[in-house]
Amino acid sequence: MWRTATVVGMQYETATARTITLAVRDWPGHVAGQHVDVRLTAPDGYSAVRSYSIASAPSSDRRIQITVERLPNGEVSPYLTQEVMVGDELELRGPIGGWFVWLSDQTEPIQLVAGGSGIVPLMAMIRSRASAGSAAAFRLLYSVREPEAVFYRDELAALSNQGNSVAVTYAYTRVTPRDWPRPAGRIDAALIATGTWPSSLRPTSYVCGPTSLVEHASDLLIAAGHDRERIRTERFGATGEQKRVQV
C-alpha cells in the first residue's frame, strides 16, 4: 500500500513552509480535502509517518502537491522543508479520507475556515472548484499570525478579484498589514457575522487548523445559527503539527 513518489518540484510559500510537487507513478487520483501519509525511514530502520493534506486539485497527470510547515522539533517536516531535493524519492500512502472532502458536484454554498497551515486542504477545494468550473458559492475566512505567514497569497488574490470569485477574509492574530481596519486578534463573532455566509443559506462549512482554532471557530459558527451537522472539521495537534498516526 506504500507508493513511491518522486520529488519533481519545490517552492517556498513562506520562510518556513514549502510546497513539494510529487510524481506518483500509480496514483489513482484524489478528491479535494484528502491527505497522504508520508513515511521516512532512517538507515537503521527507524521510521516516522506524518499526515499531510494534498494542496493540489485533482488532475490526471499523476502529480500531487503537499505544503509542509517546518516545526522546530519535528521529525519529518525539517527534512521536507530543508533537505529533500528534486529527484529524491519518498514513501507515500493515500489518497486517504472520505469525509473532510469537497466533491465538484456539490452545489450548496461553502464556508471555509482556515487556521495557519490549515489552509492547505481548503486550497485544494478552492483549486478543485476552479478546475471543475463549479459555480458553488465559496467564502474563505483565513486566520493567520501575520501577513508574512499567508500561504498562496497571490493565487488567492487572483481568485478573489475575478468574476465567479471566492471571497477571502483575513483575520490576522498577531500582526496586521499597515492601516488594516481590524486590530490583530483571533476570529470573533463580529468577524463571523461579516466574513462568513449567514446560516440561513445553509452552507456546508469546512474548518481546518490547530485544535484551539477549530473548536473556537466551530463554536462561533454554531452560535451564529449554523447546524452542527453541516460543519466538518480537521484538527492538527496542539502544536500545529500533523500528529503521528501510526500504530
Place this chain on the structure above:
Amino acid sequence: MNYLDGNAAAGELTRIFAVDITSAEGQCANCGARKRFAEAHLYVDCPGLVARCALCGHVLLRLAKVEQRVFLDLRGMTHLIFDTTQQQELSG
C-alpha cells in the same frame, strides 16, 4: 487530553479495511449516537490509536500494534454503514 478527528485514523485503518471507514456512519454502543467515524475524537498520545464518541466519550475503536501483531477492538460501535456510491467516487 488533546485529540484529533477520526479523519486522522484513515491511513492506519487502510491497513485493515479495503474501503474508507472514516466516512462510514457508526452507532455508539453506549449512547446510540449515529455519526460519521470521521467525527469521533481520536486520541494518539497513547499506545496505538483510540477513537471516542464525540458526544458521550465512550471508546468506539482501539487499534494497537504489539510486536508484529495488530489488535483491533471495535466493541464500541454496534454497526457501521458504508455509502457505496461515495466509495466509488473516491477511488477515482
